[in-house]
Amino acid sequence: MAAESGDKWILTVTAQTPTNIAVIKYWGKRHEELILPINDSISVTLDPDHLCTTTSVAVSPAFTHDRMWLNGKEVSLSGDRFQNCLRELRSRASDVEDEKKGIKISKKDWEKLRLHIVSFNNFPTAAGLASSAAGLACLVFSLANLMNVKEDHSKLSAIARQGSGSACRSLFGGFAKWIMGKEENGSDSIAVQLADEKHWDDLVIIIAVVSSRQKETSSTSGMRDTVETSMLLQHRAKEVVPKRVKQMEEAIEKRDFPSFARLACADSNQFHAVCLDTLPPIFYMNDTSHKIISCVEKWNRHEGTPQVAYTFDAGPNAVLISHNRKTAALLLQRLLFLFPPQSDTDLDSYVIGDKTILKDAGIHEMKDVEALAPPPELKENAPTRNKGDVSYFICTRPGRGPVVLNDESRSLINSETGLPK
Amino acid sequence: MAAESGDKWILTVTAQTPTNIAVIKYWGKRHEELILPINDSISVTLDPDHLCTTTSVAVSPAFTHDRMWLNGKEVSLSGDRFQNCLRELRSRASDVEDEKKGIKISKKDWEKLRLHIVSFNNFPTAAGLASSAAGLACLVFSLANLMNVKEDHSKLSAIARQGSGSACRSLFGGFAKWIMGKEENGSDSIAVQLADEKHWDDLVIIIAVVSSRQKETSSTSGMRDTVETSMLLQHRAKEVVPKRVKQMEEAIEKRDFPSFARLACADSNQFHAVCLDTLPPIFYMNDTSHKIISCVEKWNRHEGTPQVAYTFDAGPNAVLISHNRKTAALLLQRLLFLFPPQSDTDLDSYVIGDKTILKDAGIHEMKDVEALAPPPELKENAPTRNKGDVSYFICTRPGRGPVVLNDESRSLINSETGLPK
Incomplete structure (x- = not known):
């Protein structure tokens, strides 16, 4: 040397x-x-x-x-x-x-x-x-x-x-x-x-870290099994994804949130569909993941245009991408209504990251969470509140590369x- | 007149x-x-x-x-x-x-x-x-x-x-x-x-009626949504199913249980995969359905050849088709281990239909359910017993047509x- x-x-x-x-x-x-x-x-x-x-x-x-x-x-x-x-x-x-x-x-x-x-x-x-x-x-x-x-x-x-x-x-x-x-x-x-990250800087991301007792299939072995056994994966890779990639590039370039959201949700669902089409089938989402999707889908349909996109990787956690700060605050109200923390959890450790979204949602202390009303689009179904199904939420946004x-x-x-x- | x-x-x-x-x-x-x-x-x-x-x-x-x-x-x-x-x-x-x-x-x-x-x-x-x-x-x-x-x-x-x-x-x-x-x-x-029904009369069918609070999508509207929005359904209908139909006819004709089971499980999973690929996505199976699949898959893999086939329709209930009475009794032991009844339920109303399978499984009273050991293929994972996740079981078999x-x-x-x- x-x-x-x-x-x-x-x-x-x-x-x-x-x-x-x-x-x-x-x-x-x-x-x-x-x-x-x-x-x-x-x-x-x-x-x-x-x-x-x-x-x-x-x-x-x-x-x-x-x-x-x-x-x-x-x-x-x-x-x-x-x-x-x-x-x-x-x-x-x-x-x-x-x-x-x-x-x-x-x-x-x-x-x-x-x-x-x-x-x-x-x-x-x-x-x-x-x-x-x-x-x-x-x-x-x-x-x-x-x-x-x-x-x-x-x-x-x-x-x-x-x-x-x-x-x-x-x-x-x-x-x-x-x-x-x-x-x-x-x-x-x-x-x-x-x-x-400056190109589309009004997007707000909320991650729901979902409680899970199930041991998950590693993505390495899971995707190997899917390649070997799914009868749908090659069709997805060759016929579906190339079109979606083009459309998604366009949606990002134009900051076209409705297209962005539709593509992101559809592609997340299709990824989990090919996991299910695997032998043995792979389940990454659980009932809590399903409830979160259902909440977002009902809200998006109620508003007539997507407010929020959801996407799930190889696990039950939801990554929710909001159009802007306003929809993020409305989303957080819905999430905290459906998934309030366990009684021994404090708000400060239940919603982490960018806490200004919590303030925008008008939530300053635990009793504000308790007082939340059911979202209007769910009122008819008397939605239940699922305490303990979510471990915590992270509020964040698109960010910079390595430094x-x-x-x-x-x-x-x-x-x-x-x-x- | x-x-x-x-x-x-x-x-x-x-x-x-x-x-x-x-x-x-x-x-x-x-x-x-x-x-x-x-x-x-x-x-x-x-x-x-x-x-x-x-x-x-x-x-x-x-x-x-x-x-x-x-x-x-x-x-x-x-x-x-x-x-x-x-x-x-x-x-x-x-x-x-x-x-x-x-x-x-x-x-x-x-x-x-x-x-x-x-x-x-x-x-x-x-x-x-x-x-x-x-x-x-x-x-x-x-x-x-x-x-x-x-x-x-x-x-x-x-x-x-x-x-x-x-x-x-x-x-x-x-x-x-x-x-x-x-x-x-x-x-x-x-x-x-x-x-x-006489052609293959050693098959035994156990249905797990799964507790569910979720309102389900009707199959009429669900399949309409899938036809309109899934990018995978036509590929399934045109490329995958025709081959499976031929193979399934052959499996039934030859009473080839391993082929029958593999095809039935794969096709059930693919049906639920195209439901998930629908906009909005349709979830018919829940966490309990997933646990039942996981139990069967682990057992089948442990034995080296399928003992049981599972199939799920437009809801969370599992229909489990056993190779014969012996595997049906072993299956029922596994199911009752994983899904024991609520304490206020009596055995007679928890397992209905052909009760001789229950006798074959050595289960005569509730304390026999309590005393069940975890199945050997699950022992390493210290499986939990999920009381209340299943409403009841029906033991049955292939049967006759209308009379x-x-x-x-x-x-x-x-x-x-x-x-x-």
Whole structure:
């Protein structure tokens, strides 16, 4: 190592990367190892203030192995997916020089230097909120910065894709499209930005984290089963999705909320339909998910035009995208009417994220939740209130892409020991 | 009226008709009024001892209107579907002579004579167990007998079809196929018998009537919505079902249970998948339905070959078809382990129908239910027991087609007044 300050130096980079939610779904691979999908997909990036991964990466001649810590626990890096990302990044690394610290790393050194990676999610991992997408994107983005990989975000997305398919879409803020590509080696299976987070900034997103006791099918094995057994999936991938992708791009470009909502809801439902058409069938949504859909559908129909879009990934949590702040406040009233918190929960931990939506909804304390009237479109059916069916709500919005955090205090790695702080 | 015994005579016929459960599903019409389907379907007829409709029909010159009573309440006959059936039957009526009673009705009289119809289901109508299929089939079958309609059961099935699509399959015992037909007037959209109830008589059927608070989408409006909005339904009807129908006919002919089970489960799941792909999405299955599927799938996989097939119609109830009495007893043990009755329910009303299956399962009293061990294939997951999720179980089997009940005491009509007994 051509480091001038001796063998004790440690160089670190810290970055923050958002999670994303697909509005045209990715489900099914045409190549398992390279993670090449059978159709394009489109996502909204979620505000990293509320949902993101922060990752610090460090390199030092003193490190003897590549090591990684996730949410405070050391995890193995031996999996193919991690190894593929590390190999791809090392092969693209360039010379690095830190004049202040007097560190010089030449391109060829990277093959021998070992890395420490420390990663944290700012949201509960068990909640099933696409933590692997943000996590792998952040790993690739932070290492690319550390290693001076001179490639644009789309090229990096092809590396992140090999760690976790949907991670490629987390390299961009706003709205991203994962292009399935045609090449056998996957070089053209990359994400691109459709619009940044300022393009359509009145959208408000409310996530209902749904209580669930059921162990879920992992998306990796679930989508493999669907590819192998569903008689409907290929028709979806070849005939349905290509049209929807075009229409969704247009809806996003024009900020056409009714089209956006119709496409997002239809595609979420179709994804869960092909899961159900799998042998054995996969159920990601539960009765609470169904109730949330039913609430949104009735409201949208009552208003004559969509107020809110819903989309569900490989779990029971609902991601609800509101047209604007006003509809978000009306939505939150409906959600809190139908799903009030358990009596031992306080409001502050039941609705997290952007709490101004709660204020807009006129809800300041728990008794405001208790006093909520049933929504007019449900009045005839005497709707029941389902205490405990939702664990909590997160209020958020479309957000920015990955950023490097230059503030040393944000680093998760102790700059003396190279270990987690 | 050429009735020799004066104007006070009443002529009655009483018949009993089974319900049926589709194992290749009917979902979607190509003609709303004639009830012409977009694909063939195949069903198993259920033993009328446990699930059937009994209908008495009467004709008298003293009757002033066509009238009908269903489960003790007078109901309107003004709907198009009833009217279509009555018109079709009247146009095919023949001369009738009852020498003993001295009654003679000539073909042309039927246009003027009015009818009384009294119908009862021997199972709770609210349970969502295809009561309309048995009901309409019984109405057509009993009237055809009363009116001396000289047509075979397949021709009659085309009339019943116009009352309720799946009713056409209830004209046969054992296994029936509803051929979609090609003619615009629906004349070739008829049911035929694939095999009678003796052909495969070791099958045992257990129905789990699932508790549900949700109001369900009627199948008529649900399938209309699916036809109009699902992007997957036509692919199912044109590409998937025709192959499955052939394979299912072969499985039934050869009594090939593994193929029968795989096809029935896959087709039930695909029917629910296209419901989910509908706008707004239709959910007929609930968390309890999902738990039952999961239990069966795990057991089938554990044994290496299917022990039980499941199928769900437009509601949360599970229809479970066991290979034989032995697997039925093992299935019932599993079901009672996972879904024990509420403490205030007695075993005798919790498992109804053919109670010998309960004895085979070694369950004689409630404490035998309490003492059940978790099934070996679930042991690792420490399965919970879901008290109250199932209302009751019905043990039954494939059964016979419609029969005329000659025993006057079985008539539901008072032979003096022409009104319900």
